[in-house]
Amino acid sequence: MNGLDDTPAGDVMNASSPLLRRLAALAALAIGAGLAAAVGSLPEPPAALPRQVAAFLPASGVRNPVTAVLLNFRSLDTLLELAVLVLAATAARALSAPRSVAAALPPPDPVLAAFFRLFAPMALLVAGYLLWVGAHAPGGAFQAGSVLAATGVMAALTTRFAAFGASRWLPPALALGPAVFLAVGVAVAGGGRSFLQYPAASAGGLILLIESAAALCIAAALAALFLECLQGPLRGPAADPPGGPR
Amino acid sequence: MSALLYAVVGAVLFALGLYGVVAASPLLRKVLAFNIAGSGVFLFLVAMADRVRVPFPDPVPQAMVLTGIVVAVSATALALLLICLLRELSDRPREAADDGH
Amino acid sequence: MTGIETIAADVWIAAAVASPLAAACAMLVLRRWAAALGVLGSLVILGAVAGLAHQLLLLGPQQLVVGGWDPPLGIRLRADGPAVGMAGITGLIGLFVGIYATAYLRPLAASPPHGERLFWPLWMFLWAGLNALYLADDLFNLYVTLEVVGLASVGLAALARTAAAVAAALRYLLVSLLGSLAYLMGVALVYAATGTLELRGVAAAPVGYAALALMSAGLLMKTALFPLHGWLPPAHANAPAPVSALLSALVVKASFYVMLRLWFELFAPLIGPATAHLPGVLAAAAILWGSLQALAARRLKQLIAYSTVAQVGYLFLVFPLGLAGGSLRPAWGAVLFFILAHALAKAAVFLAAGNVLKAFGHDRIADLGGAVQQLPVSMFAFAVAGVSLVGLPPSGGFIAKWLLLAAALEAGRWGYAGVLVGGGLLATAYIFRFFSHAFRFVPESVLCCGLPRRMEGCALLLALGSMALGLAADPILALLQIGLPETGAAGAGGAP
Numbered sequence: 001m002n003g004l005d006d007t008p009a010g011d012v013m014n015a016s017s018p019l020l021r022r023l024a025a026l027a028a029l030a031i032g033a034g035l036a037a038a039v040g041s042l043p044e045p046p047a048a049l050p051r052q053v054a055a056f057l058p059a060s061g062v063r064n065p066v067t068a069v070l071l072n073f074r075s076l077d078t079l080l081e082l083a084v085l086v087l088a089a090t091a092a093r094a095l096s097a098p099r100s101v102a103a104a105l106p107p108p109d110p111v112l113a114a115f116f117r118l119f120a121p122m123a124l125l126v127a128g129y130l131l132w133v134g135a136h137a138p139g140g141a142f143q144a145g146s147v148l149a150a151t152g153v154m155a156a157l158t159t160r161f162a163a164f165g166a167s168r169w170l171p172p173a174l175a176l177g178p179a180v181f182l183a184v185g186v187a188v189a190g191g192g193r194s195f196l197q198y199p200a201a202s203a204g205g206l207i208l209l210i211e212s213a214a215a216l217c218i219a220a221a222l223a224a225l226f227l228e229c230l231q232g233p234l235r236g237p238a239a240d241p242p243g244g245p246r
Numbered sequence: 247m248s249a250l251l252y253a254v255v256g257a258v259l260f261a262l263g264l265y266g267v268v269a270a271s272p273l274l275r276k277v278l279a280f281n282i283a284g285s286g287v288f289l290f291l292v293a294m295a296d297r298v299r300v301p302f303p304d305p306v307p308q309a310m311v312l313t314g315i316v317v318a319v320s321a322t323a324l325a326l327l328l329i330c331l332l333r334e335l336s337d338r339p340r341e342a343a344d345d346g347h
Numbered sequence: 348m349t350g351i352e353t354i355a356a357d358v359w360i361a362a363a364v365a366s367p368l369a370a371a372c373a374m375l376v377l378r379r380w381a382a383a384l385g386v387l388g389s390l391v392i393l394g395a396v397a398g399l400a401h402q403l404l405l406l407g408p409q410q411l412v413v414g415g416w417d418p419p420l421g422i423r424l425r426a427d428g429p430a431v432g433m434a435g436i437t438g439l440i441g442l443f444v445g446i447y448a449t450a451y452l453r454p455l456a457a458s459p460p461h462g463e464r465l466f467w468p469l470w471m472f473l474w475a476g477l478n479a480l481y482l483a484d485d486l487f488n489l490y491v492t493l494e495v496v497g498l499a500s501v502g503l504a505a506l507a508r509t510a511a512a513v514a515a516a517l518r519y520l521l522v523s524l525l526g527s528l529a530y531l532m533g534v535a536l537v538y539a540a541t542g543t544l545e546l547r548g549v550a551a552a553p554v555g556y557a558a559l560a561l562m563s564a565g566l567l568m569k570t571a572l573f574p575l576h577g578w579l580p581p582a583h584a585n586a587p588a589p590v591s592a593l594l595s596a597l598v599v600k601a602s603f604y605v606m607l608r609l610w611f612e613l614f615a616p617l618i619g620p621a622t623a624h625l626p627g628v629l630a631a632a633a634i635l636w637g638s639l640q641a642l643a644a645r646r647l648k649q650l651i652a653y654s655t656v657a658q659v660g661y662l663f664l665v666f667p668l669g670l671a672g673g674s675l676r677p678a679w680g681a682v683l684f685f686i687l688a689h690a691l692a693k694a695a696v697f698l699a700a701g702n703v704l705k706a707f708g709h710d711r712i713a714d715l716g717g718a719v720q721q722l723p724v725s726m727f728a729f730a731v732a733g734v735s736l737v738g739l740p741p742s743g744g745f746i747a748k749w750l751l752l753a754a755a756l757e758a759g760r761w762g763y764a765g766v767l768v769g770g771g772l773l774a775t776a777y778i779f780r781f782f783s784h785a786f787r788f789v790p791e792s793v794l795c796c797g798l799p800r801r802m803e804g805c806a807l808l809l810a811l812g813s814m815a816l817g818l819a820a821d822p823i824l825a826l827l828q829i830g831l832p833e834t835g836a837a838g839a840g841g842a843p
Contacts, residue, residue, distance in 0.1 A: 024268040031561075032261030038536060038557040039253045045297040046542025050304040052420045065305035066312070074309060076413045076422045080479060080491040081313045083368060084498055087472040088320035090375065091502025092327050094465035095513075142316060175372035182365055182372070195361035197415035218316075225323035229330060260532055267525055273517070280524050287532050294539045307538065310487055314531060317494045321524050324498060328505060328517040335510040 061203025063136035071207045075196050082177045089221040092228040116158040123151040131215050141211040145218025152223040170224050177217025252293035259286030277325045284318045356402040356409035360424050362395035363478045371471035381467035382449045389445045393438035400431050408830035419543040424482040427830030433481040436687045440694045447805040448589040473499035486534045486544045497523040500598045503590045504582045515581035522568050522578045529565030533558040546612045559614050569602035573633035576656045583652040588701025595655045596694040600686050603662050620671040627667030631766040633660030638773030647700045647710040658689050668754045681750030683827040688743030695732035695809035699725045708795040717789030724803040728810040733778040735813040738771045743816030
């Protein structure tokens with residue numbers, strides 16, 4: 001990726017004119033000053049909502065209030081956030097041309113590969129721990145998914161692992177997160193319960209199920225985004241005249 | 247009181263980042279500037295979370311930050327991919343056209 | 348909350364958001380069946396929205412408390428007239444654009460860079476984001492839906508993978524991200540001041556104004572209101588035709604819809620006449636500038652994209668007409684009706700332009716002689732939708748402009764009335780300029796390829812829809828005005 005920094009903005013967003021730069025600087029100054037003034041005039045923080053979170057925490061199925069907000073009280077936000085990640089990975093797949101991942105990767109280094117064999121089990125253990133600990137302490141699906149994704153990227157860089165059908169199993173793994181979330185949301189509904197309203201008794205288990213699927217999905221999405229960027233697009237556009245069809 | 251200090255720092259980072267996105271010329275710097283502005287917003291939100299203790303800090307802004315980070319990661323990756331693609335397309339327009347299918 | 352009717356509304360609301368998401372997931376797994384799943388999914392979503400509209404007409408505004416946690420702790424989705432109207436028009440246009448895409452993208456999907464096959468999951472994610480956005484009643488939930496819509500749109504805009512399309516998509520992405528960050532900072536301010544993310548809490552003065560400025564600036568960028576419109580024409584003109592139709596007809600309206608909700612529900616007490624006229628002035632500039640650029644455009648899709656820049660201007664007239672002393676109800680109904688009319692007409696025009704592009708192999712306006720004679724159906728669709736864009740009776744566009752004009756005259760805003768009339772004249776000019784080339788007689792066939800019949804049919808049906816909208820204006824207007832926000836309502840009853 002060397003030289004990426006040189007890519008000029010060109011017609012993407014040209015602010016080379018000094019006037020525009022000065023305008024932008026003025027606007028940024030105004031925004032910074034205005035925000036600082038607004039911070040100064042903030043009223044005493046209202047605490048009704050966090051108190052509600054504390055009051056309903058025992059019914060949420062987890063003991064970590066942040067996880068309770070993310071996976072139970074405001075679960076719709078998290079479902080849509082997973083959709084953002086999956087659609088970004090899908091867009092990346094759509095934009096980069098299909099080509100062998102193996103060809104884009106450097107040949108495996110034996111020392112790195114040996115190190116990876118030592119490292120991988122520990123990384124998987126850490127990911128599992130982060131997933132489990134999210135119920136009562138900082139941690140959760142995103143943290144676990146990031147560690148898993150890093151492991152996957154390491155695997156791709158140090159072994160031929162990524163060459164084995166990454167394109168075949170990545171899309172189903174991507175779909176897994178939102179699909180399990182949706183399935184749980186629909187399955188618990190009915191009988192007077194709303195969409196995504198977990199029964200209090202099984203909330204903890206359902207949240208762990210959703211988080212496990214989400215961790216795999218997040219790992220797949222992050223790894224896919226990295227691999228698509230790494231392999232880069234091979235083929236140019238279809239042979240259309242500039243500004244022509246499509 | 248320190249919460250408000252962090253909030254002001256967040257606001258300043260946000261403003262600096264906005265300037266960078268508009269005024270920086272290389273595309274990669276625009277993307278980095280976007281991430282700085284985003285960090286400013288997240289810092290602001292975390293500072294807001296710290297103003298309330300019930301007894302833990304307000305979890306709602308923390309959850310917003312976590313969601314925001316995932317969105318920022320996705321957007322950054324997509325932007326980087328588009329930059330790579332744009333570079334490839336403008337580097338060798340001829341070859342690409344000859345490649346035709 | 349009890350009673351069979353409410354439960355049914357719950358199901359419809361959940362289905363409107365969940366079914367496009369489920370369809371997107373299914374398409375990722377069953378890639379071969381993406382197009383079939385897409386059409387099937389469109390029908391299911393449209394069915395859910397129709398069920399919701401039925402509930403709305405019978406029982407008034409409906410809601411779904413997601414997870415069973417009442418706000419402010421949880422998130423509520425609400426289905427009032429505007430939300431269901433927007434979801435309905437998205438459903439109709441989505442169905443026809445989807446059917447069109449099955450034919451338009453087929454030859455592309457077969458060739459090696461098969462990114463076009465991923466049109467379907469991206470569009471379903473976009474659809475889920477749009478429906479969630481229309482129904483959202485929570486500031487942060489709106490942020491997440493805005494991001495779903497924004498990123499999916501960027502992915503779709505870049506699908507053509509030409510240098511021009513990718514550069515346009517990148518610019519679109521940066522603008523969209525700046526806009527969402529500014530919006531998110533505003534959300535943080537509102538939350539810090541009020542302690543809630545509901546659209547009910549009004550922030551106190553200095554913090555409230557900062558939030559208003561940031562959120563509005565962000566949404567103006569995303570809606571491409573003059574002078575922040577620069578990203579729109581390249582992004583919309585270089586995308587594949589079905590994507591152009593979705594972006595111009597629906598996506599631009601989504602961020603405007605959020606702005607409408609914020610200004611009329613959250614910030615209404617803060618907005619004085621001077622503030623309300625600011626978007627009005629920009630709107631007038633957008634109408635004039637966009638129309639002039641459309642008049643000067645060399646390519647057909649560019650012309651249509653600049654027409655969107657102009658038509659976005661009309662939407663923003665709602666703020667001075669509804670908040671600067673005028674009565675709310677007529678302006679609110681007029682702008683929502685305008686959204687529907689423009690969405691149908693613009694989708695039809697972009698699909699017709701896609702047909703021209705496919706059949707001629709290019710869309711240079713000066714070289715499109717013989718189009719009327721050789722693509723009569725598509726050109727008829729273009730003309731019918733053009734009538735609606737110009738605002739001639741009996742089209743939906745006519746009713747929309749008439750309602751806006753009536754609201755302007757009732758409020759005594761002669762300047763805005765003049766802009767409305769002038770914009771109509773300019774629209775006539777750019778539509779006729781295209782037809783002056785298209786009507787030219789060319790002795791032999793100049794087409795490079797034939798067109799599948801459904802591509803012409805979809806464009807025609809959407810164009811006829813924009814006409815039918817004008818004929819069925821009364822019931823649709825009544826539906827749109829169910830659950831009108833009370834804030835600032837000066838209480839003038841009924842539509843003019």
